[in-house]
């Protein structure tokens with residue numbers, strides 16, 4: 001298994017991607033390796049197919065939100081699926097994308113940037129598109145870039161009501177009146193002027209995009225200037241246990257319909273999906289170290305790739321892997337999980353449905369972790385070792401409208 005890599009929390013290994021000609025299944029890797037450290041299983045074909053599907057279905061340009069999962073193999077898979085634009089929010093993300101893809105379009109979509117980061121992105125990495133949600137940020141960008149000889153793309157982030165399982169609305173975004181003023185103020189400096197928003201991550205209501213676009217249309221009218229781009233942000237969902245979102249096509253139809261109805265047809269549409277592209281693309285295989293009643297103590301947890309299963313209370317699909325076993329599986333029962341650190345908060349209520357006879361030494365695959373799973377790992381308590389392998393398995397849960405692999 002020469003494609004197994006050891007990886008620490010957030011430092012991508014700088015190496016070329018050599019896709020093995022045929023990838024193993026997760027069960028084959030577990031049988032061969034019997035891993036006693038968390039094994040991150042990456043499905044490059046699933047990610048590439050998600051990118052292909054989204055790019056084909058969205059009526060505009062698609063930017064990948066790099067923070068969702070910056071693993072270089074994920075970025076390669078997205079590129080292979082036809083993704084060419086990246087929404088970055090830090091100098092490290094900008095540098096990573098530029099290093100991997102010299103021809104990529106990079107857009108700096110964080111509304112509050114240090115001057116040094118603007119300078120680096122602009123001067124060293126050729127970034128021209130920046131988000132603002134205040135007068136001060138506009139002044140900062142103009143002063144650092146010297147107006148970029150009029151070549152800037154300026155995007156006003158608009159505050160919109162939260163419609164997602166994760167609120168991305170309370171921290172950034174200008175209220176409508178300020179956003180309108182910002183559009184007017186930015187227009188003379190912008191080769192490309194845009195409005196952007198984020199309806200919240202894992203948004204299960206396509207109509208939320210149309211509502212946010214209606215607010216954007218009012219802001220554009222109040223600003224009294226032409227706007228080149230309406231960027232509908234991220235928020236597109238994937239399936240989790242007992243959560244099957246509306247099909248992707250319903251989101252695309254709601255957005256295209258709102259564009260036509262609101263008279264936004266002179267503006268290009270952009271989207272910044274993260275979760276919808278990466279969510280189904282990775283799993284972690286953990287090993288059970290101890291069982292106490294309905295609690296399983298495992299080797300990954302909320303300080304590792306399972307933070308969303310902790311306090312946020314997200315549920316993830318789970319399945320037992322017991323190599324070589326020919327016995328019929330026991331009936332499923334709900335389990336709680338505990339992670340490896342000494343912190344009592346390192347617990348995951350689930351419930352995770354697993355065979356009633358699950359015991360120490362068994363492996364469990366926990367799926368749909370590609371979005372904000374591995375990206376949030378820490379080195380707390382020394383439990384930062386994990387291995388990474390590319391596999392050919394389909395997603396653990398299908399999402400309506402996403403390509404089957």
Ligand SMILES: *Cc1c(COP(=O)(O)O)cnc(C)c1O
Pocket residue numbers: 065067068087109168198200201202233234235236272273274275276371
């Ligand atoms: C996090 C983020 C995204 C991606 O959101 P998803 O819900 O994962 O699609 C897109 N745009 C911005 C500005 C973000 O902060």
